[in-house]
Amino acid sequence: MSKGAPPENTCLFFLLIQNTNCTFMKQWLLSIFLLALAVACANSTIDKEDVEDSKPDGEKIFKNYCTPCHGLYGNMGAGGAFNLQESKLSVEERILVITNGRNAMTPFKTLLQPDEIKAVAKYTLKLKK
Numbered sequence: 001m002s003k004g005a006p007p008e009n010t011c012l013f014f015l016l017i018q019n020t021n022c023t024f025m026k027q028w029l030l031s032i033f034l035l036a037l038a039v040a041c042a043n044s045t046i047d048k049e050d051v052e053d054s055k056p057d058g059e060k061i062f063k064n065y066c067t068p069c070h071g072l073y074g075n076m077g078a079g080g081a082f083n084l085q086e087s088k089l090s091v092e093e094r095i096l097v098i099t100n101g102r103n104a105m106t107p108f109k110t111l112l113q114p115d116e117i118k119a120v121a122k123y124t125l126k127l128k129k
Helices: 012-018 023-041 048-053 058-065 091-100 114-125
Strands: none
Touching (some): 091 114
């Protein structure tokens, strides 16, 4: 092995990276990285539909958490649950009841996020006769 030659088991790629005079290789690697980044980000546009889908679905949440007592249409009344079809509560009052509970109703402040509670409260207005 000569004095300036690399050891036989050294990777050529490693030698090119270490060589400070090899600006072409560094530029080439940077170009490949930027191209890969551009391709990865090409389909990352945000559609209005995607933003709307991120809002909580009050009906879905109601069906998951509330139907065992209130029923699908809000009028089942199991375990003393209030008939939501006859409720005169405002959205704000419904948010308080859902958040903190009332009588035998479980408080949902630890189970649901505030925006989810608001979505359920708004949905329950649709159940009124």
